[in-house]
Amino acid sequence: xxxxxxxxxxxxxxxxxxxxxxxxxxxxxxxxxxxxxxxxxxxxxxxxxxxxxxxxxxxxxxxxxxxxxxxxxxxxxxxxxxxxxxxxxxxxxxxxxxxxxxxxxxxxxxxxxxxxxxxxxxxxxxxxxxxxxxxxxx
Amino acid sequence: xxxxxxxxxxxxxxxxxxxxxxxxxxxxxxxxxxxxxxxxxxxxxxxxxxxxxxxxxxxxxxxxxxxxxxxxxxxxxxxxxxxxxxxxxxxxxxxxxxxxxxxxxxxxxxxxxxxxxxxxxxxxxxxxxxxxxxxxxxxxxxxxxxxxxxxxxxxxxxxxxxxxxxxxxxxxxxxxxxxxxxxxxxxxxxxxxxxxxxxxxxxxxxxxxxxxxxxxxxxxxxxxxxxxxxxxxxxxxxxxxxxxxxxxxxxxxxxxxxxxxxxxxxxxxxxxxxxxxxxxxxxxxxxxxxxxx
Numbered sequence: 001x002x003x004x005x006x007x008x009x010x011x012x013x014x015x016x017x018x019x020x021x022x023x024x025x026x027x028x029x030x031x032x033x034x035x036x037x038x039x040x041x042x043x044x045x046x047x048x049x050x051x052x053x054x055x056x057x058x059x060x061x062x063x064x065x066x067x068x069x070x071x072x073x074x075x076x077x078x079x080x081x082x083x084x085x086x087x088x089x090x091x092x093x094x095x096x097x098x099x100x101x102x103x104x105x106x107x108x109x110x111x112x113x114x115x116x117x118x119x120x121x122x123x124x125x126x127x128x129x130x131x132x133x134x135x136x137x138x
Numbered sequence: 139x140x141x142x143x144x145x146x147x148x149x150x151x152x153x154x155x156x157x158x159x160x161x162x163x164x165x166x167x168x169x170x171x172x173x174x175x176x177x178x179x180x181x182x183x184x185x186x187x188x189x190x191x192x193x194x195x196x197x198x199x200x201x202x203x204x205x206x207x208x209x210x211x212x213x214x215x216x217x218x219x220x221x222x223x224x225x226x227x228x229x230x231x232x233x234x235x236x237x238x239x240x241x242x243x244x245x246x247x248x249x250x251x252x253x254x255x256x257x258x259x260x261x262x263x264x265x266x267x268x269x270x271x272x273x274x275x276x277x278x279x280x281x282x283x284x285x286x287x288x289x290x291x292x293x294x295x296x297x298x299x300x301x302x303x304x305x306x307x308x309x310x311x312x313x314x315x316x317x318x319x320x321x322x323x324x325x326x327x328x329x330x331x332x333x334x335x336x337x338x339x340x341x342x343x344x345x346x347x348x349x350x351x352x353x354x355x356x357x358x359x360x361x362x363x364x365x366x367x368x369x370x371x372x373x374x375x376x377x378x379x380x381x382x383x384x385x386x387x388x389x390x391x392x393x394x395x396x397x398x399x400x401x402x403x404x405x406x407x408x409x410x411x412x413x414x415x416x417x418x419x420x421x422x423x424x425x426x427x428x429x430x431x
Binding site: 009010011012013014027028029032039040041042043044065066067069071076078080081117118 | 176179180182183184186187190194283287288291348349350351352356357360361364367368371
């Protein structure tokens with residue numbers, strides 16, 4: 001099967017650079033899949049789970065905010081953070097979710113915009129982490 | 139002439155100081171390596187980011203995007219990034235004096251100036267101006283991307299609200315281990331990346347071939363705040379590396395100065411000792427002469 005080159009780059013360095021069969025990513029306009037020789041494509045990415053398949057094995061990555069670009073049979077993700085599903089500390093993510101929910105409730109009453117945005121982002125990240133970890137376990 | 143014991147104490151004191159400065163030099167050099175690695179691993183991200191930004195913004199007039207809006211400049215916000223700690227030579231002083239010069243320049247043009255300080259030293263150095271709008275302290279050591287996001291969110295909010303019409307960034311750029319210079323960049327409004335003459339043509343070619351999801355303007359709306367993050371984060375990394383490099387040099391100089399002082403004091407000590415011995419000999423000889431009668 002024809003393969004596509006996948007690269008995930010974060011501010012703290014590249015996370016993966018490998019040839020894979022298919023990539024599925026959480027686009028802002030909905031999830032999308034990319035196969036080999038896809039047409040040039042640019043999409044923003046929201047916090048969620050990215051997965052890719054190689055040698056009949058599916059791997060899951062939690063990604064947060066950024067964008068992806070497809071060109072010349074290469075897909076590049078530029079995201080703020082990326083973590084492998086199996087490396088995620090679920091307990092920690094659960095605690096982070098609780099914390100974020102509590103903060104969100106507080107921020108709502110205070111109507112502090114920045115705090116609310118921050119808490120929402122943290123909540124999304126923790127949910128994405130938990131989901132990614134669950135997917136990776138299956 | 140100082141007493142023998144005084145000089146001896148002073149030598150011991152300076153020797154201890156030189157031990158500390160030597161240790162600080164080594165710690166700084168270890169931290170510098172870490173900071174340089176951080177810079178290194180950030181490079182692919184920032185390069186790719188700028189590339190895509192260039193592709194996208196090339197033919198775009200920023201009229202509809204709040205972060206690209208060009209207005210008549212009445213108020214300028216200056217973001218000053220320094221280190222949290224001192225003992226790194228004139229590194230922070232240079233950045234701060236640059237910030238003050240810039241402030242004077244803008245004020246003489248009749249513009250209002252406000253500061254956002256990142257790092258303790260920026261806060262300490264500028265608090266007497268009374269113009270600090272926000273300050274971020276104790277984050278240079280362990281900063282992450284989300285620190286940058288916090289900072290850039292505050293800046294862009296001020297810009298969108300109209301509190302500031304232009305945002306400048308001052309930080310210590312890391313040129314090499316020996317050279318770090320304050321650098322001024324214009325953060326906001328974000329300017330479309332200008333390319334060569336055929337850039338527009340090339341851009342048409344590219345955008346014709348690309349599928350955008352959602353459309354380019356909406357992508358830009360997401361990308362611009364991220365781009366701001368990238369620039370703030372970049373400045374913080376540079377300052378991190380510069381700080382350690384500057385401290386290394388400063389501590390090296392301090393250790394050398396200690397050595398010079400020790401050499402000087404040792405000479406002084408030996409002279410004093412010699413004088414004391416000579417004095418004692420004179421006493422003895424004088425005493426013996428007197429006994430002879």
